[in-house]
Amino acid sequence: MKQHETKPAKRLSLAELKAKAKRQVLPTDQPPEGATSPDAKPIITFNERRKGKAPSHLADLDMAGRKELLTAYGLPAFRADQISRHYFGRQVVDPAQMPDLPAQMHEKISETFFPTLITDVRSLKADKGRTIKTVWELFDQTRVESVLMGYPGRATLCVSSQAGCGMACPFCATGQMGLTRNLSTGEIIEQVRAAITTVAEGGLGEENQRLTNIVFMGMGEPLVNYRAVVQALHRICDPVPEGFGMSARNITVSTVGLVPSIYKLAEEGLPVTLAVSLHAPDDELRDDLIPVNSRWKVKELLDAAYHYYEVTKRRVSIEYALIKDMNDHVWRAQLLADELNRRGSGWAHVNPIPLNPTPESIWTASTPAAQRAFVEKLRECGITTTIRDTRGSDIDGACGQLATEVNRNQAAARRANVRHVQ
Incomplete structure (x- = not known):
């Protein structure tokens, strides 16, 4: 070996990386976000609290x-x-x-x-007007949110498919609302139509801009509301006059891991992108972080995601919210890479997401150094990885936060009015 050459750094094993980890925070170390009692536990539900069907559209x-x-x-x-x-x-x-x-x-x-299905009750702008978050009131006074994000020449809409969510993820504001009800296809599509109109009219501050991308990452678990969501996908992607004629390749459907529905979606003939909200590669952590993991484990979920890739030829997005000292350890990045590579190469793309910080809470963003180390380990293992752009952090950006605030303020106003009358 020539004198100026250096030996490559020794690659640590998973066990060695795990031994180097300093601190482990667990989801059970604190009640779920928004819990009203210290002994609250996440409770999964697939059943709607509120019955009633939206007017036909x-x-x-x-x-x-x-x-x-x-x-x-x-x-x-x-x-x-x-x-x-x-x-x-x-x-x-x-x-x-x-x-x-x-x-x-x-x-x-x-x-x-054309009955009125959604009414704008509050809209907030951020990012110099390039992000608009809207709270919509539905026919039964239920509220949901959508977020419209502008980029040069294009725009992305994040839509809701349910009012609330029954998946009970303890770090999610929507998850702590519980499931109020499923949205109809019309209620989903009206969010899209409103966004197309806003963008076309220059509402994001740019001319010649158009809505090109839609992500089902708003309130709710899309695959629980399977029928309405699949119908909405057809309305979005089918050509005019059947639908808007948008490219299925620019549509993303997110799920926390409803394995049977992933297999079902793969057979629909809709080449939309599947996004799996994984957030932990090990069942020990994910059981508490994503309660539905108690039904379908990580390996089952990744097998289903790989099947989706094989059938649709669409690369799967792995969403991973980096939470300080909870799931951002380098050994977990190594384990995630191993699980993905075990099924093949190039089939998945990891999107680490810096969590919106919550003061005095265990649910807070990883440090920049931890984020870098996590991403570097994934890339070192050959996993395509991109830190996802975060928008609207100054307008209650996490889904469910703004709707919760509006509901809280209106409830307080009603109570104040009652006290005033008395």
């Missing part, structure tokens, strides 16, 4: 259903194509702005196809 129906409904009201079936082109092609919901429809049909078409 054009977006709830495929073209055959739209024609059938028109015929049932004594209107010509061919009008379905015209109405759909105005809605999906021009984002118009007022029949008076559909010049090829007879005026005598306007009222009936408005009642039949």
Whole structure:
């Protein structure tokens, strides 16, 4: 060996990396975020607390259903194509702005196809106007959120598929709300239509910008509301007049790990990106961090994700919220890389996400040094890794935070009003 050459650094084994880890914080060290009692435990639920179906909307129906409904009201079936082109092609919901429809049909078409499903009750801007977070009130006063994020020449919308969430992840504001109810296809699609309109009108401060990407990463577990979400995917991706005609490759569906539904989604023929909210590569931690892991373990989940990749040829995103001293250890990065590489190479892309800090809580962001070490280990093992862009941290950016604040403020106002009357 020449004198100027140096020996490569010894690669530590998983056991050696684990032995070097200094501190381990556990999800059970503190009650879940938003808990009202010190002994609170996360409780998974798939059952809606609130019953009631949203009014039927054009977006709830495929073209055959739209024609059938028109015929049932004594209107010509061919009008379905015209109405759909105005809605999906021009984002118009007022029949008076559909010049090829007879005026005598306007009222009936408005009642039949375009009930008001979502109403903006509060919107906040951040990132110099490039991010808009909106709280929507639904027909039954339930509230959900969406986040619109602008980038040069394009925009991304984060949509909600449920009001609240039943997955009970202890670090998630939405998870501590519990599940109120599933959203209808129309309620999901109306979030999309509103975003398309906002972007087209320059609402993010840039001309010639358009909505190109949609992520189902808002409130709720999308795969619990499977039927409505799959129908929404068709409305988003199917060409006008069936839908908006957006590219399926720019749509992402997130899940905490409902394994049977991942296999089912793989067979739908919709090449959307699957994002797995993993957050821990070992069952010992993930059982408490992601309660649904008690049903489907990490290996089962990653097997399902790999199957999705094999069927759709779409690389899977592995979402990983880096939480200080809880899941950001280098040995966990090594274990994650080993689990991914065991199934093949190039099939998964890891997105570490710096957690929104919560003061005086165990749920706080990893240090920059810990983030770097985690990412470096993954890359060293050949895993494509990108720190995900965070937006809206100054406007209650984590999903569920703003809706919770609005609900809390309105409840306080109601109580104050009652006291005033008394």
